Amino acid sequence: MEMLQCDSALLYIVLSALFSGLVIHKLIRNNVKIENAAVSCLLPLLLLEIFCCCVLCSCLGLTLFILACTLYYACIPVRRMLTTQGKAVLITGCDSGLGHALAKYLDEIGVLVYAGVLDKKGQGAEELSRVSSPRLSLIQLDVTNPEQIKNAYNGVRNQVQDAGLWGIVHNAGVLGYMADGELLPLSVYKQCMDVNFIGVVQVTKMFMPLLRKAKGRLVTISSMAGHTPLPGFAAYAASKAALSMFSAVMRQDLFKWGVKVSAIYPSGFKTNIFGSKDHWSSQDQKILDNLMPDVKEDYGEEYLASLKDLHHTMSTVSSPDLSPVLEDVCHALLAEEPYFSYTPGRCAYLIPCLFRYFPLWVYDNFAKRTFQIHHILPRSLQMSKANNKMD
Known part of the structure; x- marks a missing residue:
């Protein structure tokens, strides 16, 4: 036996x-x-x-x-890619960072790129015009401006005509600022929702007739924070969570039209979403100016001052190599059978699995050690801890 x-x-x-x-x-x-x-x-x-x-x-x-x-x-899926010939793709947020790199990447492989930028006369737009092929067209597009969205739609529609628009890549996004959810001004929450979610909905609704005509692809750049809670990202994560659910429902709604929907959930990559150090300092001052006296007293000046160091911390731990994201977006646009979910970057798949499938206390302890945004306690907690030791 x-x-x-x-x-x-x-x-x-x-x-x-x-x-x-x-x-x-x-x-x-x-x-x-x-x-x-x-x-x-x-x-x-x-x-x-x-x-x-x-x-x-x-x-x-x-x-x-x-x-x-x-x-x-x-x-196991077999990788079969479609030709790029005659396929037109709109990308939002191409002034810098991921959108800028993606516009170049798709242009190089033969895609007709409509690069949406906040400023057609800005440095990023001028560089795209200089280094890209004649296929790439710059589009003035602020995703929070309904008039610019409508003008962009009319311009693209006149060019693609009966062929329609093959793809939309919703890349434009803002982080605002990192801090405890209680400390973030309401303006940061509103800005994140306006750009990261409402802007995506507005652009999608306007361009959807062209996308349905081509039976194309709708691709959203979400974030690992969109389905995994991360300390300090209350405003950004809430907007990305809304975006993720919007993408999931649109996948169901657009199935009957032959439009395929994909969501990209990158981990930490170094883009301009963190802003400059000067921008970080101005946001820090805005937080201080909007705090109620008792909140400022509870957290303490030392804790609030430590927020300034987060810009350097996030920039240091983020990966400068954007190729994993670019390759996944390309697959979502051109694969015969794209995936609904992509997770480029270090631990972008494993960390959400830890949150979903393990006891919550396991993930909370992991997040506390891995994503800890402060190395000191608020003043009130320090005093309480000191008093407990004396007792």
Whole structure:
């Protein structure tokens, strides 16, 4: 009996090794993110293997395990990309950062790019005009300005005509400022919602007839903060959470029209969304000016002054290599079967899994250690802690 169990366990190990090799080969060949596949599917299969080996009889267990492995292998997507010929894509927020890089990237591979910018005479717009091909067109587009959105729509419609617009990439976004949710001025919450959410809705509604005509792609650049709580990001995360749900519902609404919807959830990348150090200082002063006296007293000057260091901290830990995001947006636009969700960047998939599937106290302790935005306590908590020690 013991010999039979040993043989059965050995067979499971051999099958697992063989299956893992075949899966990794197919994932690499088709440029599927191995980390996503490993967490979402390979982990459940490992648990199934343990169940089949330890609970079920050898014949039934092996049969069930082999069927599950075969089904998973067959479901791994094969990377088939569409041609870029004749495909027009509108990108918002191309003055700098990710939108600027994405406009160049898509232009280089032959996409007809409409690059929406806040200032057509600005430095970023002038650089795009200088280095890009004649296919790229600059569009004056403030996503919070209904008149500019309508003018942009009329301009694009006159050019694409019956072909329609193949893709919209909602990239324009603002962070505002990082601080405890209680400290953030209401103006920061409003700005984040206006740009990151309401602006996306306005642009989508205006351009949707062109997108439906082409049976194209709607792509939103959300954030890991859009489905995972991160300390200090109350305003930004709330707007990205609204954006994420909007994207999810639009995927269902647009399915009947043949329009495919994707959401990109990057982790920390170095873009201009953090603003300059001067901007950070002005926001810091705005917080101080808008705090009620008792709130200012509870938090203390030392705690509030430490907010200024967050700009340097965020810039330091963010990755300057934007290529993972660019590649995922390109796949969302041009793959025959795009994914609904993309998670480019370090731990952009694992951290949300930790929040969703583990006990909340596990994630809270992880977030406290990993995303701690302050190394000191507010003054009232320091005094309370000191009094407790004296008692």
